[in-house]
Amino acid sequence: MMPSDDRVLTVCSASRWFEMPSARVTAVDDVSLQIDVGEIVGLAGPSGSGKTTLLNLVAGWETPDSGTVERNTGPRRGWSSLAIVPQELGLIPELTAVQNIRLVGRLGGGDSRTVGDLFELLDLVGLADRMPDELSVGEQQRVAVARAVLCMPRLLVADEPTAHQDERHADQVMAVLAQAASAGGAVLVATHDDRLLAGVDRVLQLLDGRLVSPDGDA
Ligand SMILES: Nc1ncnc2c1ncn2[C@@H]1O[C@H](COP(=O)(O)OP(=O)(O)OP(=O)(O)O)[C@@H](O)[C@H]1O
Ligand SMILES: [Mg+2]
Known part of the structure; x- marks a missing residue:
């Protein structure tokens, strides 16, 4: 069967390992998943379980050592x-x-949201002209979120995007990610944050590089 046009991401039996002097570290172990347009999917798992490595494979920043990652983002670019x-x-x-945000708009290759709206939604009003090192880490993280959603991406990958946020700002980040999904994106968000996981469509649980069902079965 041909994958539907709504299928944005297909990961098929992907593994990624690192050869260390003493042993091979398998960071992502035989992972398969799919995400469709409009879905926001959580990726949970303890520190070191492979979340960032899997997101790097999804983003194409790293290549799987076995298996495949297929992105179907159509004619869009950037x-x-x-x-x-x-x-x-x-x-x-x-x-x-x-x-930082406008640069992405220039490279974006599509319609953009209004930067001013994003600054309102993410409580960044008044901070536009600050350099990153003149912002708190939480504010920097919300700038990175604004940058990511500006061009209404077909596929959005977010790695612990509320790690530096308090409850109110975490809610703002979640709302903006949900908007990205409802605007026709597919969103994969790695997080330890139960509040964020409560707002996603489904949760994928990683343990030692493998996807497990929520009750811990392989
Ligand atoms: N370049 C590398 N070389 C060797 N081992 C690595 C490398 N990158 C990651 N690892 C190992 O792979 C495993 C998964 O790391 P990863 O960064 O994907 O975890 P994570 O779930 O994102 O953790 P955290 O919640 O702390 O961000 C860890 O055991 C880590 O030590
Ligand atoms: Mg990580």
């Missing part, structure tokens, strides 16, 4: 095709908050 909120945020330190 950040309107694939957008990322990295765990380490990745703001450009020489650009202000608003310049």
Whole structure:
């Protein structure tokens, strides 16, 4: 059967391992998953369970050592095709908050949301002209979220996007991610945050690199 046009992401038996001097570390172990347009999917799991490595495979930042990752983002390009909120945020330190976001709009290859709206929704009003190192880590993280949703991406990958947020700001981040899904995106969000997991359509649970059912079965 041909995959439907709504299928944005197909991961098939993907593994990723690292050869260390003493042993092989298998960070992602035979993972299969699919995500469709409009879905927001949580990726849960303890520290070291492989969330970031799996997101790197999904984003194409790393290549699986076995298995496949297929992104179906259609004719879109740039950040309107694939957008990322990295765990380490990745703001450009020489650009202000608003310049970091606008740069992505320039590279975006599609329609953009209004930066002003995103600043309102993410409580960033008044901070547009600050450099990243003049912002709190939580504010920097919300700038990274604004950057990721600006071009209404077909596939959005977010790595612990509320790690530096209090409850009110975590709710704002969740609302903006949910908007990205309802605007025709597929969203995969790694998180330890139960409040974030409560708002997703379904939760994938990673343990030692493998997807397990919520009750812990392989
Ligand atoms: N480049 C690397 N070389 C060797 N081992 C690595 C490398 N990157 C990740 N690992 C190992 O792979 C496993 C998964 O790491 P990963 O960063 O994906 O976990 P995580 O679930 O994102 O953790 P956290 O919640 O702390 O961010 C860990 O055991 C880690 O030590
Ligand atoms: Mg991680």
